[in-house]
Amino acid sequence: MLRLAARRLLKVIPLLLLVSFISFGLLNLVPGDPAVQIAGEFATEEQIEDIRAGLGLDRPWPVRYASWLGDAVRGDFGVSLFSKVSVATQIWDRLPATLSLIGLSLAISALIGVPAGTFAGWREGTVLDRFLTMGTTVGVAVPVFVAAPVLILIFGIKLDWLPATGYVPITANPIDWARSLMLPAIALALTGAAEIARQTRAGVIDVKKQDFVRTAHANGLATWQVLGKHTLKNAMIPVITVIGLQIGRLFGLSVLIEQIFNIPGLGSRLIAAVFENDVPFIQGTVLILGTVIVLVNAAVDISYGYFNPRVRAAA
Amino acid sequence: MSSHASSAVDPVLQIEDLAVEFITEHGWLTVVDGVSFEVGRGETVGLIGESGCGKSVTAMAVLGLIEQRSGRVSRGCIRLDGRDLLALDSREMREIRGRKVAMVFQEPMTSIDPAFTVGNQMVEVLRRHLPMSRSQARQRSVELLDRVGITDPHRRIDSFPHELSGGMRQRVLIAMALSCEPDLLIADEPTTALDVTVQAQVLDLLAGLQAEMGMAVLLVTHDLGVVSETCERVIVMYAGEIVETASTDELFARPLHPYTAAMLASLPGLHPDEPLDPIPGIVPPRHALPPGCWFEPRCEHAIELCGSGHPTLVAVGGRSARCLRADDLRLPGVGS
Numbered sequence: 338m339l340r341l342a343a344r345r346l347l348k349v350i351p352l353l354l355l356v357s358f359i360s361f362g363l364l365n366l367v368p369g370d371p372a373v374q375i376a377g378e379f380a381t382e383e384q385i386e387d388i389r390a391g392l393g394l395d396r397p398w399p400v401r402y403a404s405w406l407g408d409a410v411r412g413d414f415g416v417s418l419f420s421k422v423s424v425a426t427q428i429w430d431r432l433p434a435t436l437s438l439i440g441l442s443l444a445i446s447a448l449i450g451v452p453a454g455t456f457a458g459w460r461e462g463t464v465l466d467r468f469l470t471m472g473t474t475v476g477v478a479v480p481v482f483v484a485a486p487v488l489i490l491i492f493g494i495k496l497d498w499l500p501a502t503g504y505v506p507i508t509a510n511p512i513d514w515a516r517s518l519m520l521p522a523i524a525l526a527l528t529g530a531a532e533i534a535r536q537t538r539a540g541v542i543d544v545k546k547q548d549f550v551r552t553a554h555a556n557g558l559a560t561w562q563v564l565g566k567h568t569l570k571n572a573m574i575p576v577i578t579v580i581g582l583q584i585g586r587l588f589g590l591s592v593l594i595e596q597i598f599n600i601p602g603l604g605s606r607l608i609a610a611v612f613e614n615d616v617p618f619i620q621g622t623v624l625i626l627g628t629v630i631v632l633v634n635a636a637v638d639i640s641y642g643y644f645n646p647r648v649r650a651a652a
Numbered sequence: 653m654s655s656h657a658s659s660a661v662d663p664v665l666q667i668e669d670l671a672v673e674f675i676t677e678h679g680w681l682t683v684v685d686g687v688s689f690e691v692g693r694g695e696t697v698g699l700i701g702e703s704g705c706g707k708s709v710t711a712m713a714v715l716g717l718i719e720q721r722s723g724r725v726s727r728g729c730i731r732l733d734g735r736d737l738l739a740l741d742s743r744e745m746r747e748i749r750g751r752k753v754a755m756v757f758q759e760p761m762t763s764i765d766p767a768f769t770v771g772n773q774m775v776e777v778l779r780r781h782l783p784m785s786r787s788q789a790r791q792r793s794v795e796l797l798d799r800v801g802i803t804d805p806h807r808r809i810d811s812f813p814h815e816l817s818g819g820m821r822q823r824v825l826i827a828m829a830l831s832c833e834p835d836l837l838i839a840d841e842p843t844t845a846l847d848v849t850v851q852a853q854v855l856d857l858l859a860g861l862q863a864e865m866g867m868a869v870l871l872v873t874h875d876l877g878v879v880s881e882t883c884e885r886v887i888v889m890y891a892g893e894i895v896e897t898a899s900t901d902e903l904f905a906r907p908l909h910p911y912t913a914a915m916l917a918s919l920p921g922l923h924p925d926e927p928l929d930p931i932p933g934i935v936p937p938r939h940a941l942p943p944g945c946w947f948e949p950r951c952e953h954a955i956e957l958c959g960s961g962h963p964t965l966v967a968v969g970g971r972s973a974r975c976l977r978a979d980d981l982r983l984p985g986v987g988s
Contacts, residue, residue: 548762555715555757556777556828557750566776570767644767646812 341642341649349635356627360620361402375418375614414621419613424621434504435602439587441522446529454537459564461542476531481590485524485597493520502599521598525590529583536579540572573644581637585630663690664835664868670728672709672718678939684709685892696862696869698883704935706892707872711838715755716745733835751781754829758841760822764813770824771809774831781832796827801857819850833865840872855882876919880904888912891935891946898971905985908973910951913983953981
């Protein structure tokens with residue numbers, strides 16, 4: 338297991354380099370001369386030169402990349418072009434909101450999806466199964482920008498159970514933190530929960546026909562042991578893959594959700610930064626989010642080793 | 653020896669008039685019909701027949717696992733140590749399985765959960781049925797692994813199934829099945845998937861364990877060679893019903909049913925110079941059974957009468973056979 342983790346983490350290094358290279362390259366995707374673009378329509382030649390020197394654009398790109406990466410590794414992503422506020426400070430201020438939104442939403446999708454799929458698969462063909470399968474079909478089909486306003490209308494405004502918008506940091510008040518994130522996290526979790534439920538159901542149906550499940554029955558194990566231990570652990574392998582795929586999607590959708598629910602996360606700031614051509618902020622954010630996704634995917638891969646010992650042996 | 657070959661002194665298992673149905677495209681079909689036999693304490697009984705004859709279904713019925721396979725017991729009675737198993741609810745049955753009656757299956761490669769160590773699964777079974785601490789159960793598991801001939805059991809107990817060979821996995825499954833010292837072990841083709849040399853070792857192991865623990869064994873197999881080496885009595889099934897019962901010696905020396913005789917004739921190795929003689933035709937499907945004897949279309953001794961009435965299982969001098977001509981045929985056996 339340790340060997341598997343070590344090997345997988347070694348593979349992270351080239352991936353992170355690639356992420357950093359792409360983040361850095363973003364600057365060059367800005368059409369035309371970045372300095373001219375950033376300076377705006379009415380800038381003088383001097384101002385443009387200043388910006389160019391400030392961005393280090395007068396040096397060749399490998400040098401710029403090396404110095405930018407060197408700073409980034411030390412946690413320095415430069416300053417925002419207009420506000421002159423440190424990019425790192427802005428990211429650290431906003432990352433917790435985004436990460437808690439995604440973490441909570443992932444937890445909700447797993448907590449709904451895995452049990453729902455397990456019961457549907459175990460009771461395949463029953464009314465309960467059909468009901469749950471119908472629910473997952475709806476869950477997959479409803480887009481997040483529809484689910485979010487509906488949830489706000491029902492639980493935020495009509496029933497007034499939860500705050501409709503806004504965000505409270507966990508350090509301020511953990512209960513208010515959970516309450517403030519509940520609606521956005523649920524809106525974000527619906528599709529994932531439905532996909533996890535479907536994959537779990539398929540996995541359980543497949544695994545419960547296996548010979549070792551018959552052995553477990555023949556040895557008189559209790560239902561919870563046959564289902565909760567032997568069936569579920571084996572059925573989880575494809576589910577883990579689905580959860581891994583969810584994570585990237587959740588980061589993408591979190592941009593939208595943060596806008597709708599007015600959460601001061603990275604996503605909402607990122608959109609503003611794009612409009613402002615705030616290249617250092619975009620670079621820093623893409624690098625940080627890319628790193629988080631690469632690490633989470635590595636963790637998902639390593640967890641295969643727990644669910645499937647043969648993966649461990651192959652490492 | 654008992655007076656009737658399907659009954660036993662001090663029976664552990666008593667099956668009476670068992671019928672099992674499965675749902676198919678042709679509706680509910682009876683795949684085991686009117687099966688009755690007993691297995692005595694410490695006895696080894698062979699249940700034989702071609703694949704699809706209902707022998708495995710009979711075994712699964714004893715374990716109460718028919719419902720798992722979308723079937724149902726439609727008639728009859730199964731008693732274990734005098735207790736009516738069919739009257740138990742699924743919770744009570746789960747306490748009997750693995751404790752009073754255990755089963756070893758044909759496919760050792762796929763019958764152990766690949767996600768947990770051998771020890772984890774053995775401890776789980778022991779602690780499910782017996783009041784043991786985790787460390788006691790682990791200690792007992794090491795002893796059991798040692799007993800079934802696994803070398804270095806202290807290390808092997810922490811192995812995952814994929815680290816073991818097929819023969820070792822079958823030994824683990826036997827150890828698991830016998831861990832709570834059941835009164836009856838059902839072994840369904842326990843050696844079929846194994847190499848020939850390993851087959852003999854596993855059969856020896858089962859015989860040794862049986863002698864030691866005094867349990868009864870119901871050996872389900874299509875392999876008459878295995879039966880001749882291990883069983884005291886044999887029950888022959890064909891198309892879901894019993895066609896012959898006899899002691900192993902009697903059955904091999906002088907089969908009464910032409911189906912038994914045909915199976916004996918198809919045994920390889922006994923007459924190396926002669927070509928193999930497989931039984932022609934196939935077992936008739938349940939929805940298209942012949943009107944008379946179900947073996948009649950494949951039987952080389954069939955007479956006109958065989959095609960009209962379905963014969964009953966008739967006791968013939970301490971054994972029984974379901975054949976109109978059981979008395980007048982002199983069918984060839986093997987050996988002596």
